[in-house]
Amino acid sequence: MDVRIFDTQLELDAFAAELFTDIVKSKPNAVLGLATGSTPVGIYAKMVEKYRKGDVSFADVTTFNLDEYVGLKPYNDQSYAYYMNKHLFAHIDIPDTQTFLPNGMAEDLEAECAQYDRMLLERQIDVQLLGIGHNGHIGFNEPDHALSGETHVVKLKDETREANARFFASMDEVPEYAITMGVGSILKANSIVLVVRGADKADIVKQALTGPITTEVPASLLQTHPRVTVLLDREAGRMLG
Numbered sequence: 001m002d003v004r005i006f007d008t009q010l011e012l013d014a015f016a017a018e019l020f021t022d023i024v025k026s027k028p029n030a031v032l033g034l035a036t037g038s039t040p041v042g043i044y045a046k047m048v049e050k051y052r053k054g055d056v057s058f059a060d061v062t063t064f065n066l067d068e069y070v071g072l073k074p075y076n077d078q079s080y081a082y083y084m085n086k087h088l089f090a091h092i093d094i095p096d097t098q099t100f101l102p103n104g105m106a107e108d109l110e111a112e113c114a115q116y117d118r119m120l121l122e123r124q125i126d127v128q129l130l131g132i133g134h135n136g137h138i139g140f141n142e143p144d145h146a147l148s149g150e151t152h153v154v155k156l157k158d159e160t161r162e163a164n165a166r167f168f169a170s171m172d173e174v175p176e177y178a179i180t181m182g183v184g185s186i187l188k189a190n191s192i193v194l195v196v197r198g199a200d201k202a203d204i205v206k207q208a209l210t211g212p213i214t215t216e217v218p219a220s221l222l223q224t225h226p227r228v229t230v231l232l233d234r235e236a237g238r239m240l241g
């Protein structure tokens, strides 16, 4: 793993954004795997800045997001579809038809998962962006004695709902279920960029990067992937030797 620690958020965001735009510049029809949450906000802002400067075009890019809540309409401002439009898609030249998220409103969620996997099988993700949950989840693959390789519906752990409650008016509004890409699909990406900020994640970063590979820390499976870049701020990296 290529682990890099940054002094400032701006430096980290700029580096991560450049990593993605460099891939798009060298391969205009690149397939990007994207994430939501607080971690990528600044990275997307930098990507938008680069697009506005004319440095990069996303016209031929395809994107697949990791996950979406079950039961939130795309125009609900807590849905990940809304988030992606707000932070990235609405500000760049990517056509809507080339951006994919699981549909958490699908009547048949199992069929939706199978359809998402079929699309993922047809396209190779060039680079997958990941954040990490305090419990080590990637996407919404929560710690468990076994993990699913494929896209699936997951019941969110209380700790994950509590962590995400900060974005909602109250805890009751946080959905209980989500659709997530499986770890198999994540690990099939050609390269992976894991971004982590904050002292509260220092311990899980250490476990994920240097602890045993275990489904109880889903991010530890990243140790099995040959091309992972880990971008940390000083606080998140403070427990690494």
Ligand code: F6R
Residues within 6 Å of the ligand: 034, 035, 036, 037, 038, 039, 040, 066, 067, 130, 131, 132, 133, 137, 138, 139, 140
């Ligand atoms: C988001 C996702 C999650 C987050 C993780 C960290 O699409 O899949 O795994 O990356 O929960 O969230 P933040 O960045 O809000 O701390």
